[in-house]
Amino acid sequence: xxxxxxxxxxxxxxxxxxxxxxxxxxxxxxxxxxxxxxxxxxxxxxxxxxxxxxxxxxxxxxxxxxxxxxxxxxxxxxxxxxxxxxxxxxxxxxxxxxxxxxxxxxxxxxxxxxxxxxxxxxxxxxxxxxxxxxxxxxxxxxxxxxxxxxxxxxxxxxxxxxxxxxxxxxxxxxxxxxxxxxxxxxxxxxxxxxxxxxxxxxxxxxxxxxxxxx
Numbered sequence: 001x002x003x004x005x006x007x008x009x010x011x012x013x014x015x016x017x018x019x020x021x022x023x024x025x026x027x028x029x030x031x032x033x034x035x036x037x038x039x040x041x042x043x044x045x046x047x048x049x050x051x052x053x054x055x056x057x058x059x060x061x062x063x064x065x066x067x068x069x070x071x072x073x074x075x076x077x078x079x080x081x082x083x084x085x086x087x088x089x090x091x092x093x094x095x096x097x098x099x100x101x102x103x104x105x106x107x108x109x110x111x112x113x114x115x116x117x118x119x120x121x122x123x124x125x126x127x128x129x130x131x132x133x134x135x136x137x138x139x140x141x142x143x144x145x146x147x148x149x150x151x152x153x154x155x156x157x158x159x160x161x162x163x164x165x166x167x168x169x170x171x172x173x174x175x176x177x178x179x180x181x182x183x184x185x186x187x188x189x190x191x192x193x194x195x196x197x198x199x200x201x202x203x204x205x206x207x208x209x210x211x212x213x214x
Contacts, residue, residue, distance in 0.1 A: 167185075177190065
């Protein structure tokens with residue numbers, strides 16, 4: 001009841017679509033209460049209070065109170081609440097308050113308390129199971145926590161290529177560079193460089209260089 005389609009072609013409101021809304025576009029679908037698609041092509045908003053602004057083939061599935069503003073083939077899914085994708089292509093958010101601003105094929109994944117993860121831009125970046133962690137930009141960077149409590153916490157990769165922070169790691173940072181790794185660490189940083197590694201411990205720092213190991 002109270003569903004509305006303003007304009008467009010072959011748009012549909014279905015399921016429990018009370019107060020669902022489609023503004024314009026073609027082949028868009030809105031279901032569940034207060035789901036909204038403003039415009040675009042083949043977008044699907046099928047969660048409570050989900051919102052898709054524009055774009056093509058974006059989907060919100062089992063992602064209540066989540067939003068996709070624009071882009072192509074972006075997905076919010078997996079029992080997610082308050083997920084957000086602003087733009088880009090083939091990005092995926094799964095997890096409470098997960099956010100991707102832009103880019104291509106970036107992924108945020110979390111369960112339970114493993115949430116509040118952020119990717120700003122770039123390509124093929126991913127942050128999994130690392131609460132309050134972020135990747136600002138770059139390509140192929142990864143923050144990979146553990147899919148069990150206690151999760152990885154408050155880690156950051158600012159930029160670069162194929163940098164990795166992994167394991168039960170807390171408050172660690174890689175600023176830039178290539179193929180740098182921090183594993184099972186606390187309060188440690190790699191500033192820049194290539195193929196540097198920090199393994200197990202705390203309060204370690206590598207400023208620059210190639211192939212350094214702590």
